[in-house]
Each structure stands twice: as structure tokens, then as C-alpha cells.
Amino acid sequence: MIITRTPFRISFFGGGTDYPGWYREHGGAVLSTSIDKYCYISCRRLPPFFDHKHRIVYSLIENVKHNDEIQHPAVRAVLNWANVAEGLEIHHDGDLPARSGLGSSSSFTVGLLNALQALQGRMTNKDELASDAIHIEQNLIGENVGSQDQVSAAFGGFNRIEFHTNDTFDVAPLILPQQRQQELRQHLMLCFTGFSRIASEVAKSKIDNLKNREKELKLMRAMVDEAIALLQDGREPIESFGRLLDASWHYKRSLSERVSTPEIDEIYNAAMDAGAIGGKILGAGGGGFLLLFAKPEKQAAIRERLDKLIHVPFNFEDSGSRVVLYQPNGL
Secondary structure, eight states: OEEEEEEEEEEEEOTTTTSHHHHHHHOEEEEEEEEEEEEEEEEEEOOTTSSOSEEEESSSEEEESSGGGOOOHHHHHHHHHTTOOSOEEEEEEESSOSSSSSOHHHHHHHHHHHHHHHHTTOOOOHHHHHHHHHHIIIIISOOOOOSHHHHHHHHOSEEEEEEOTTSOEEEEEOOOOHHHHHHHHHTEEEEEOSOOOOHHHHHHHHHTTGGGGHHHHHHHHHHHHHHHHHHHOTTSOTHHHHHHHHHHHHHHHTTOTTSOOHHHHHHHHHHHHTTOOEEEEOTTSSSSEEEEEOOGGGHHHHHHHTTTSEEOOOOEEOOOSEEEEEOTTOO
């Protein structure tokens, strides 16, 4: 039995510049952090006593005889890519719902890759894990996804991730005094809008519009370094980060009419009216989790105003995808 634990992520700035259709021409950069909410994948060899070869358990239960019968696109693609011949039982559990803007699908892919490598007696490095997940999601499954989620899930931590025109990337951990990082964390709120969406469909509408939004995307990338500079400058009030988030959200909304909805705009405006300084819908947009930035003394009023939403406490984390149980010969 192998169990992996892979974090979800919050992306602050630069989202959109991590699509291959953008960074292969212009380069890209994002500022993001992994959080202490996780995807768990358990994987074991299946004894040959069953009618089925593989058993995959997530929101559905699949018992199949061949890889190509698997409905779950990531499981099917990963098993075929890894040339898995032996029967496996794979279980997925997540702390937060899928299709919510926290990179959950990439956390699943990274966690499954990590588990399969461990089952085969291999210890993979974070670069390889992220690169393989990007290849599987973008090239084999054909998802309209960027490249930041896989990197955040594999590496963990609070990072500036740069994407180069040759498809390579660099991960630079953000160096901050612990007090400053804690100050930032205390100003952040995470709440679930209740709307889920197919991120790939929203992302496609953004990708199709990239060439018409060069100015906005270049400004959004510049905000990555602007945000880092203000966080590292102890004289700069932390509220400046929130105002930058608000400006970035308005740029992000312009990338596609599907990024926001009247319902999301209503929630965001209500939060701002109750005292929030800034925020954004996480991930591709269209639903999922809303990140808000507000002074701690204003947060109770915001929670009361948004009392129909689920508010999720969280902390930053820096472990990335980890094998938390390694018993390859069974329990």
C-alpha cells in the first residue's frame, strides 16, 4: 500500500501567463502558495482473484478489465503513460471539492504519479513530477490547463514560478520574515461560492482570447514582482497587497466573459461593501473558491454578510506532494 498526500494551491498573481500558448512566446510568471488542504491517493497491487483488473474509487467506483475502459481521464492517461500491466486498486480522497479553483485535478495527477513511482520502487524528484504531470494533462488528456498547478502541487511552498519559452520552469521560494508571512495569512479569507464548473471549458475561452489581451496579461505578470516587492518591504502596509489583488481581479475578468458571473460579482461586491480590500475567484474562474483580503477586525462582518457561503480556515504549507505511507508489499 502506498499513500500520497498532495496539497491544493492558492494562486495570487500571474494566472493566465502560465498557459503554454502564452509563455512559449512571452514567458510567464505566477506567485502562488500551497495550503494545508490535500488530495490523498492510496494505491496497492490488486490480488488476481477478481473478475476485474483495476478498481478505482473516487466519486464513482470503477471495476474494469482493461486500462482503456477506465472513465477517469487522469487515471486512464497515467496508467497508459506508465505502461502499468499489473492490476491496481486506487482510492482518492480530498479535503475540498473538485472543480473549485484550487488546482485539485493537478494535485490528483501529481499524487497518482507519485504513488505509482513509489509502488515501482522509484523515488521521483519534484521537477520530474511536475513536468510529467504537465505533459499528461496538456498533451495526453488534452486539457486546457496552465502549468502552475502541477508545479505548486509537486513542490509545495510559497513560490514565484517562472515559465520560459522553451517549456522549462524555475521555482524560487519567496523569502519573507515569518511575521510578515503570518500578517499576510491573517488578512486572507477563503470561501466556497457553491458554484462548481469545468475549469478546462472556462480556460479554453481565455486561451482563445490570449492574443486580444496582451496588455492585460503583461500587466498581470508585472504584478507578480510588484506583489513580491511590497511583501518584502516592511515599510509597505500589507493592505497594498489586497489592493493589488483587486486590480488583478479586474484584469482577470477581462480575459473572458466566463471568468465571472452576475452571481460571483454580487458576492464579491457584497464582500467589498462589508470591508474587504480585494480578492479574486481562484483558478480558471466561473465558480469555485473566492479568496478575499481583509483586515482581521473586518472578517467577522464579511462572514456574516456572506453567511450562505462555506468559509474555510487554512494555513500555508511547504511540503508539496509526499509519500506518507510506504508499504509496497502490503499492510
